[in-house]
Amino acid sequence: MEPALRIDFIALVIIIGVFLGVFISFFIIKKSFKKNLPNLFMGLFILAISLTMFEGWLNYTGYIFRFLWLSNFAEPLNFLMAGLLYLFIDTQLGGHRKKQYWLHFIPSILWLGICMFYFLQPPEVKYNDSLQVMNLDYPRLVENQTFSDDPLGVRNNTNLLTGIYFIIYIVLGSRKLLLKVKSLGESIFTTTNTTLKSIRNISMHIIAVTIIFIIVKNVFHDDVGDHFIYLYVSFMIFMTAMQIMNQSAYYDTVSTFLEVPTLKYQKSSLNESEKNRILEGITSQMENEKYFISSTASLSGLAKAIHESPHHVSQVINETLGYSFFELLATYRVKEARAILKTELGKKLTIEEVAERVGYNSKSAFNTAFKKLTSQTPSSFRDS
Template sequence: MLNIIAILVLFGAIQGFLLCIYLYFKKKENKAAFNNFALFLFSLSFFNLTYALMYMKISILGIIPLTSFPFPYKYLIAVGFYFFIKSQISKEEKVISKYDYLLFLPAIFYGILRTYWYIKLHTGVDKDIFWNVYKTGFFTYNEYAYLIFNLLLLSLSVKFLIRYKTQIRGTKISQKNWKWLLKFSYVFIAVIIFNLILAVIVHIVGDQYNGIVYSFILILNSIYIYWVGFESLTKSNYLFNTFRLKKQNSIEDKTSSILAQKLEHWMNVEEVFTNKNLKLSDLASLIETNEKELSIFIYESFKMSFSEYVNRSRIEKVKTLLKTEDQKKYTLLAIAENAGFSSKSSFNAVFKKVTGLTPTQYKASLKN
């Protein structure tokens, strides 16, 4: 039974390591975020690797003794995650303080302690060093210590994400990305809480069953690694971004206001949409902005694309013209062309989509 579990846990660890390599090529936008994410995922994967090899009774890799290898992975998992979340914000915002780096101290101290034991064990000075430490209850209480430490850091990560949720500058896509990071954190908190519950159970059942119960912790970690892998592959564009924060009375807010005024003028006063060949670049040039900024502004303000926005304005123009006495002598096609449509088919399709009626049906309804 434990051998099957060991294989599943080992595959989880291998996937975590391979994922670190794969994501290396996705790090271009924010290298700091990648480095911290890699620390988190590598440490979590190393956790599984250590116990998988122990269950499989593999104690040496080449000339390197693996038993009790002194890498303080348990104290680095949440530290990596915490810095990954904070490094999403641009360095100029300085959300990472020099005091945050003190969070590495538990890993450093524990790493030094483990190295001392590791050397004594493998040099033959004291082959019972780990057993003697175990009998003191140190490892049991260390399990609680690292889980509580991880839970604390994850709570701080969530608090950070909630605090800056409304201050993220950018598009709706940026807000969606930020919400995904929050979900990512909540899932990890759930994993740590389950780990803590299982650690208590291990403590209660004692030595006789703790190997079996602890295997559930490893399986849970493996499931989480698989989930991280799935999320990373399907949403890798969410992982390593650089967000900036809004400022009070920011230039960005003023720019949006000016953009709205100019768009209102050119669309509702000048009626540039009546130009059949109007392109996004044309309107952006008139408003004195770039195409990307204008496209994003239209989507955020009206929840539609540029073409949908222009066609809706044309439909409103057609509806206005149909209600005037002077336009009754013109055909529907002539009115549509006057509003900016270039073909009868596109006019009919857009009109039906926007109003729910064909142009003919709508015109007839005006007579009733």
């Protein structure tokens, strides 16, 4: 007899969080692959946590009994998420041991190997296991088990090992963050540094999730209370989606539903003299006011500074200069960084400090832009 399905408000919130998390992670990974390591690791983290939530949703609703082949499919990701978060922090704060990044994937790979013994079990074993972890009072099936699903005897301690794994990485990430804050002579709670504030806030959320995890595992049996964890994570994903939408450059241009990109400026009312006037305003802001130095520089902010519409400013940048707004920012920022690196002060500053002085929050994004425009890394440029 198959357990009844449970579809309620909690199940609805979690599945929306899953779909939204996968959707967001796809674009973050796509846009940052080989270009922005911090964002790449964050995209992978959101994907991993979304897949873990999906497994939890299957258990909570009872759909797992209709898709037994998916039973515990996300378990190896428990030993990947904290590592991805640490790599996000490390690359944001100037990590440079790129060849050692793969080491943080080892726990997940090892656990995947351990789980293979379970994945190869017949459906009866997975059915009984799902009944047990969800504490459901249904008759068990007769198992035809040819080999143990846990020959090393470690999967019975999955929750304990997951908690230890997260705590270790929280300690490592917190230590790295606190050392960086101390080196800058700031306070973690009052810092105005955008990068530090972002990492601090993310770290606090992960600590909160870990605390909820520990409480849930001590109060409830097996996976019964996991939906409390997933509700909090869904809230985090919803907030992330709102932040992305609020910061999107899409709203800086005049767009209509399903507008064809190639027709973007076809109906523009700008003539050549107006374009030249707007170009002069853009150039003045960039070269005289150094608008690009602000880490929050945006197309809408630039347009406001020269009293023009974002759509017209974007058009002039695209058509007259042949750049996107962000390419224009990168050009001025790299030019400014080259000037700094040639000075005596520039020789004393760290690359991350130079990056922050020209408007970058991420060292890796700065390195990528610098190398793309100069064919050199900032360090090799300074050394030469």
